[in-house]
Amino acid sequence: MNLEQKIEAVLFFKGEPVSRKKLGDILEAGMMEINEAIERLKISFEGRGIVLMENENELTLGTAPELSRLFEKMQKEELSKDLSKASLETLSIILYKNGAHRAEIDYIRGVNSSFILRALSVRGLVQKEVDPSDSRKYIYKPTFDVLSFLGVKSVEELPGYRDTIESLNKVSENLDEENKKSEESQSSELEKNENTI
Amino acid sequence: MNLEQKIEAVLFFKGEPVSRKKLGDILEAGMMEINEAIERLKISFEGRGIVLMENENELTLGTAPELSRLFEKMQKEELSKDLSKASLETLSIILYKNGAHRAEIDYIRGVNSSFILRALSVRGLVQKEVDPSDSRKYIYKPTFDVLSFLGVKSVEELPGYRDTIESLNKVSENLDEENKKSEESQSSELEKNENTI
Amino acid sequence: MDTETLENVYTVKTPVFEGPFGILLSMVEDRKLFINDVSLASVTEDYLRYINLLEKTNPLEVASFMIVAATLILIKSKSLLPNLELTAEEESDISNLTDRLKLYEMYIRLGGEIKPIFGKKIIFAPLERKQETVMFLPDNQITKENMMTLVSGVLGRMPKKEFIPEVEVKKVISIEEMIDNLTQRIQTSLRMSFKEWTGKGATKEERVTVIVSFLAMLELVRQGLLEAVQENSFEDIMIERQIEESVSANI
Numbered sequence: 001m002n003l004e005q006k007i008e009a010v011l012f013f014k015g016e017p018v019s020r021k022k023l024g025d026i027l028e029a030g031m032m033e034i035n036e037a038i039e040r041l042k043i044s045f046e047g048r049g050i051v052l053m054e055n056e057n058e059l060t061l062g063t064a065p066e067l068s069r070l071f072e073k074m075q076k077e078e079l080s081k082d083l084s085k086a087s088l089e090t091l092s093i094i095l096y097k098n099g100a101h102r103a104e105i106d107y108i109r110g111v112n113s114s115f116i117l118r119a120l121s122v123r124g125l126v127q128k129e130v131d132p133s134d135s136r137k138y139i140y141k142p143t144f145d146v147l148s149f150l151g152v153k154s155v156e157e158l159p160g161y162r163d164t165i166e167s168l169n170k171v172s173e174n175l176d177e178e179n180k181k182s183e184e185s186q187s188s189e190l191e192k193n194e195n196t197i
Numbered sequence: 198m199n200l201e202q203k204i205e206a207v208l209f210f211k212g213e214p215v216s217r218k219k220l221g222d223i224l225e226a227g228m229m230e231i232n233e234a235i236e237r238l239k240i241s242f243e244g245r246g247i248v249l250m251e252n253e254n255e256l257t258l259g260t261a262p263e264l265s266r267l268f269e270k271m272q273k274e275e276l277s278k279d280l281s282k283a284s285l286e287t288l289s290i291i292l293y294k295n296g297a298h299r300a301e302i303d304y305i306r307g308v309n310s311s312f313i314l315r316a317l318s319v320r321g322l323v324q325k326e327v328d329p330s331d332s333r334k335y336i337y338k339p340t341f342d343v344l345s346f347l348g349v350k351s352v353e354e355l356p357g358y359r360d361t362i363e364s365l366n367k368v369s370e371n372l373d374e375e376n377k378k379s380e381e382s383q384s385s386e387l388e389k390n391e392n393t394i
Numbered sequence: 395m396d397t398e399t400l401e402n403v404y405t406v407k408t409p410v411f412e413g414p415f416g417i418l419l420s421m422v423e424d425r426k427l428f429i430n431d432v433s434l435a436s437v438t439e440d441y442l443r444y445i446n447l448l449e450k451t452n453p454l455e456v457a458s459f460m461i462v463a464a465t466l467i468l469i470k471s472k473s474l475l476p477n478l479e480l481t482a483e484e485e486s487d488i489s490n491l492t493d494r495l496k497l498y499e500m501y502i503r504l505g506g507e508i509k510p511i512f513g514k515k516i517i518f519a520p521l522e523r524k525q526e527t528v529m530f531l532p533d534n535q536i537t538k539e540n541m542m543t544l545v546s547g548v549l550g551r552m553p554k555k556e557f558i559p560e561v562e563v564k565k566v567i568s569i570e571e572m573i574d575n576l577t578q579r580i581q582t583s584l585r586m587s588f589k590e591w592t593g594k595g596a597t598k599e600e601r602v603t604v605i606v607s608f609l610a611m612l613e614l615v616r617q618g619l620l621e622a623v624q625e626n627s628f629e630d631i632m633i634e635r636q637i638e639e640s641v642s643a644n645i
Contacts, residue, residue, distance in 0.1 A: 008246030009260040013268050015520050016312055026271060049206030051517060063206045065515035066198045071210055076333060081513030088505035096504055108498055111413030124309030151515030159507040171497045178490045212520045280533045289545040305548055321530035342530040347538055356542045364549050
């Protein structure tokens, strides 16, 4: 039995997201081997009824999005499918940036986003995590659930993802530069936002 | 999407043995079609980590027997791990409420609790039941075992019960109210949309 | 605990509220314009009128609109007084606002792409598997005391009802008030200095006053009641009452 078969089996057995690192631990394989096997596994999942989803460093299996109607009928719980304007804005920031700090979200939207972020967390569409690059900060990330609701296997499959990322980065870089120039006034504004929560 | 992909997805989604007849009903296909698709599916499952098993006309997906030792070990480790703070917190809400909906737990904790609830029920600490007052909903209840482990005959004997249950009930009321409000605003929005069409 | 306090404590408010960017953007879009200095100058008055309205209905929110208003006034004044030279900081405020609006607009557009596909083709996780034998596997952390501490902890962390930030209530200055003030004072002294009238703009509060005054002045210029003259850049702006063409020319 080769590594990608084993990975497939582990994902099936667990039935919930498993990180690449955990796969390495369970299957006693190095990260490089795991990563290579996952790439091969992705290809072998093309055109099947089960899909392989990926979010950050985690993987999980799900049903093909084309069969949504069928499984919606088969599962009992009601799904809430509406998103307010504020939710959409906030979600699109978190999705297309693939994770954002609250300060960034507030800055882009020009308003305090704490309520909307809580509502999205309760719905399981975003999750708050400690920022791996700065442990004093929290980062809001897309969840598997939000990708599932959108019927995409990873953020890269979001509509217009590749085209948008470039133009988004360009504007963001411009802003970063400008902000560096007037950092003082900026930081005081952010502080003020933080205090009003 | 072809029939064998659909069968694969149904078997994966259900996670339990499904008869050929039931597959035909779910997928609105004749027995002949189903049988043919299953034959093709069997071939496509060769050399994979997930295996298609058949027992007396019932089909199910599983993992290769040579991996069973690995999964046993994995499960043992999982179950002997200490409970996380998030798990204990969730358990405390379920205990004091003597049964709670997932929506209530999510609302109180501010995050989605589905994986935690699953872990708690695997360890026999809570059990999922159909809500007697609303059959579309599930309610998570503390098990008898956990109550006797705590040395109480009923949840009323838990310390600070009266104050806590009062707060918890208030929270549930607020949640109901919010849901009603958002429903109203949605339906009024819908009306508005209809008017403008 | 009485019910009154409970109600205040355990409410998660989700106010439906459009922020300054949303308002500004919808104004630009209503006119089918792109985001740039010209379009922003053309919606400045609408935006200020909106603040005026907001001041009456929702005074707490006005403060967050004022920073954007200040920049809009810069843009507007530049368009009204082409010889007005802006400082580097002011220039960067303007490009910062236009860039932020562009970025915000991009995310709104992306939100628009997400909306129609959300919940349409859902990828489902498998149903929970039925467990044949449930073992009871407790943990030493499950004690009565721990359970009580945890449940009160999580209840305590729920968001509290918002308290009114007093500081922000105070500093809001009504635009109408300023216009009235300006008109009145212009009648007593025909010619006055802008700086003299508004203060030096050293503290934050004073700067807000300068902005609002400046806006009021521009409004009067637009209405033809005043004439603003700035002879050289960075110099004081002279405000004159526009009585008749011939009279003002003689001053």
